[in-house]
Amino acid sequence: MATALLCVGCTEDKPREPDPTTKPSPTATVPSMPNEAEANTVDGAIAFVEHYVELLNYSSDTGDVAALSDATDAECAGCDSYVSLYKSTYASGGYFRDPGWSITRIDPDIQNKSLLVFVSVTSHGGTFREKSGSEVQKSRDEKYNLIFTPTLHDGQWKVSRFVRETGK
Structure with a gap:
């Protein structure tokens, strides 16, 4: 499953090797939960989902999945596929x-x-590498439709369902 997710958007172009001294994380700090996301309202859920997308981006940039995992329901298979992929x-x-x-x-x-x-x-x-020593691969621009089901757990939002569809 991780390989399938990893190769979505791959092209056959071989990009040049990135500078190994360049850090892959333009986002250096974990995104903070916005105050709006604390409300038990539809607007609060929307703010939380926007935050969750920021956490996905942060985890992709850094490999740090702690905050993403904390915002994810343990039963969310779609969420877990991204956590596992980044980790x-x-x-x-x-x-x-x-x-x-x-x-x-x-x-x-x-x-x-x-x-x-x-x-x-x-x-x-952008570019990605599956593991140390593997070939650098290039991903292309893509559009996706995502479906999130945010649910409250002890007064905090978590994503309990996450589905990604390739856009046309």
Whole structure:
């Protein structure tokens, strides 16, 4: 599963080797939870989902998945696939170097008594390496539709469901 996620957007172009002294983390600090995300409202859930996307970007940049894991329900398989991908990639000497996902649209909806937050993102191309010594690969610009189900756990939002669809 991690390999499938990793290779989405791959091209056959062989980018030049990045400077090994360059750090892969343009975001040096863990994103802070915005005050708006503390509200038990639809607006609070939306602010939390925006924060969750920032945590995904941070974890991709750094391999530090602690805050992302804390914001994730233990039963969220889609979330876990990203946590596992970032953790295993950095643990094996790999990395991701890209600007991350940019939110272009966000829409809440209630379906079957559950709040869903539909998010459209743009992913700008970059480079990645699966593990130390592996070939550097290039990713291209992509658009994705994401579906999040934020739920409250002891007064704190967590993502309990996360699905990514490739945009057209």
